[in-house]
Amino acid sequence: MKIAVCIKRVPDTETRVKVGGDGVSIDEAGVKFILNPYDEFAVEEALQRREEGGEVVVVTVGPDAAAETIRTALAMGADRGVLLKTDKIPADALAIAKALAAELKDGGYDLILFGKIAVDDYNHSVGTMTAELLGMPCVSAAVKLTVDGRRLTAEREVEGGIEVMECEVPAVITCDKGLNNPRYPALKGIMAAKKKPIETKPAALGAVRLTLKTLGLPPERKEGRIVGEGVAAIPELLRLLRQEAKVL
Amino acid sequence: MANVLAVIEQKDGTVKKSGREVIAVAKQIAGSLGGSVDALTLDASGAAALAASVTAHVKQGGYAAVVLAASSTGKDLGPRLAVRLDAPLLMDVTAIGVDGGRITASRPVYAGKAIQQIVADAPLTIVAIRPNTFTADTGEVKTSAASAATGSSTVKEVKAGGQGVLDVGEASIVVSGGRGMKGPEHFHLIEDLAKAFGNAAVGASRAVVDAGWRPHGEQVGQTGKTVSPQLYIAVGISGAIQHLAGMRTAKVIVAINKDRDAPIFKVADYGIVGDAFEIVPRLTEEVRKLRAEH
Numbered sequence: 001m002k003i004a005v006c007i008k009r010v011p012d013t014e015t016r017v018k019v020g021g022d023g024v025s026i027d028e029a030g031v032k033f034i035l036n037p038y039d040e041f042a043v044e045e046a047l048q049r050r051e052e053g054g055e056v057v058v059v060t061v062g063p064d065a066a067a068e069t070i071r072t073a074l075a076m077g078a079d080r081g082v083l084l085k086t087d088k089i090p091a092d093a094l095a096i097a098k099a100l101a102a103e104l105k106d107g108g109y110d111l112i113l114f115g116k117i118a119v120d121d122y123n124h125s126v127g128t129m130t131a132e133l134l135g136m137p138c139v140s141a142a143v144k145l146t147v148d149g150r151r152l153t154a155e156r157e158v159e160g161g162i163e164v165m166e167c168e169v170p171a172v173i174t175c176d177k178g179l180n181n182p183r184y185p186a187l188k189g190i191m192a193a194k195k196k197p198i199e200t201k202p203a204a205l206g207a208v209r210l211t212l213k214t215l216g217l218p219p220e221r222k223e224g225r226i227v228g229e230g231v232a233a234i235p236e237l238l239r240l241l242r243q244e245a246k247v248l
Numbered sequence: 249m250a251n252v253l254a255v256i257e258q259k260d261g262t263v264k265k266s267g268r269e270v271i272a273v274a275k276q277i278a279g280s281l282g283g284s285v286d287a288l289t290l291d292a293s294g295a296a297a298l299a300a301s302v303t304a305h306v307k308q309g310g311y312a313a314v315v316l317a318a319s320s321t322g323k324d325l326g327p328r329l330a331v332r333l334d335a336p337l338l339m340d341v342t343a344i345g346v347d348g349g350r351i352t353a354s355r356p357v358y359a360g361k362a363i364q365q366i367v368a369d370a371p372l373t374i375v376a377i378r379p380n381t382f383t384a385d386t387g388e389v390k391t392s393a394a395s396a397a398t399g400s401s402t403v404k405e406v407k408a409g410g411q412g413v414l415d416v417g418e419a420s421i422v423v424s425g426g427r428g429m430k431g432p433e434h435f436h437l438i439e440d441l442a443k444a445f446g447n448a449a450v451g452a453s454r455a456v457v458d459a460g461w462r463p464h465g466e467q468v469g470q471t472g473k474t475v476s477p478q479l480y481i482a483v484g485i486s487g488a489i490q491h492l493a494g495m496r497t498a499k500v501i502v503a504i505n506k507d508r509d510a511p512i513f514k515v516a517d518y519g520i521v522g523d524a525f526e527i528v529p530r531l532t533e534e535v536r537k538l539r540a541e542h
Contacts, residue, residue, distance in 0.1 A: 013470045014490060019362070026362065091364070094334075094336060120357060122356065125326065128328060132332065143464075156320070158319075158321065158406070163406050164403070164404045164406070164407065166402055178465075209370040210366050210368055211366065212366055213365040214364075216362065216363050217363070224501070224503075224513065224517045224518060224519060226519045228520060231527055237502065237520060241479070241518070245518075247499060248538065
């Protein structure tokens with residue numbers, strides 16, 4: 001099976017966001033960048049499904065520094081990387097999906113995996129869009145995946161239940177937490193990753209029709225208060241919830 | 249063309265609350281553009297099958313915008329419509345406007361640590377709005393139903409969650425437990441409190457999900473769900489930055505924690521310092537009494 005995993009370089013989830021000088025992106029000074037946590041599930045799933053003679057190719061759209069993120073996936077065990085280079089990742093998910101689809105369409109992949117969401121821009125879109133552009137079936141936010149011959153079954157969580165989806169491979173799956181437990185790169189893997197090939201080429205982005213005007217911080221919540229200590233504070237809490245906050 | 253299509257979800261023949269929110273936003277956009285609103289109802293799940301029908305409807309109607317909910321169906325359907333209609337998609341929108349004929353939106357990024365202001369420059373824009381954020385429309389709207397064609401992926405079955413289990417992303421009250429609950433065997437206290445409210449969902453911190461105490465579907469935070477309930481009660485959750493990102497847009501936050509210096513108290517409207525194992529059962533009892541009176 002030939003598997004592509006589309007990944008993204010994102011700021012660590014522990015990052016305290018500050019707005020950068022351009023007013024539309026974050027101040028990257030001192031920010032640690034990581035492999036998007038949901039993409040770890042995608043890489044792990046691909047590695048577990050790689051059979052004898054199979055290949056796992058990691059693809060990303062991003063700046064030069066995204067090569068390091070590819071290295072993380074290679075250290076986990078992927079075979080090679082493709083960096084579709086752009087200095088600025090556009091706000092328009094469709095423009096990104098078009099670049100990925102252009103790269104993937106003649107790749108002969110049986111399975112194309114994504115994380116269900118990138119924890120920076122929260123678009124929840126690029127994987128599903130890429131599938132549609134490629135004319136492949138897609139299951140988004142999968143928590144369980146089985147492939148039996150050409151038949152693929154996947155489960156996704158929806159409000160109040162689980163949808164069991166069926167389709168044929170080649171297919172696109174976006175991976176949710178719960179699908180597997182991603183491995184940590186071992187020292188041997190990290191050393192091996194240094195020798196694995198990364199091909200860099202310009203990203204063939206689609207038309208960008210969404211423009212960022214501003215990036216702002218959310219309004220600070222007003223200073224709260226400690227109502228009291230222990231069970232003695234419960235009556236006052238309930239009074240405040242009913243009479244002041246009016247939520248009960 | 250300045251008309252707007254509202255794509256609304258139904259369950260058992262009734263428009264979901266998110267559907268009424270979608271109608272409200274569609275009316276707002278149509279009002280600014282000088283157009284009117286049509287509504288299309290979705291009964292079945294399975295975005296692949298619905299996408300074709302919605303796409304055909306949009307092409308026929310010649311709309312300036314399509315509005316839907318950023319629910320689990322909407323998050324799957326929105327990107328499909330964007331490709332089929334070659335239109336930009338504004339996902340998980342929390343505020344909407346029209347500026348010089350162009351649709352503008354606010355959307356939280358970095359799990360709510362920052363808010364983007366974004367403007368769309370296209371003849372047709374798809375807008376997926378975050379549930380529980382906009383005021384629902386209560387008026388009558390003429391609707392037609394979308395038919396589900398056969399898609400390239402099909403829903404084989406839908407396994408229901410536990411009876412009466414509310415999704416943490418949809419509930420108007422969320423009671424969440426963290427490491428302070430000391431083990432999965434104590435989470436019945438959280439479940440009981442949620443039940444006492446009658447319409448509350450159970451949430452969990454990343455630490456307890458990673459430890460396997462709770463299912464990942466309950467996780468609130470940057471690598472879990474972002475929630476905006478009317479009331480969020482955090483029990484035994486210290487308030488790591490990635491958790492706060494997922495719940496800071498709740499209308500009212502209550503924190504119960506042993507540690508007076510826990511960061512959760514910085515964002516909580518009301519805090520009680522003390523032992524969750526004493527406070528939560530008593531609070532459950534009092535909430536039950538309160539609800540029995542009303």
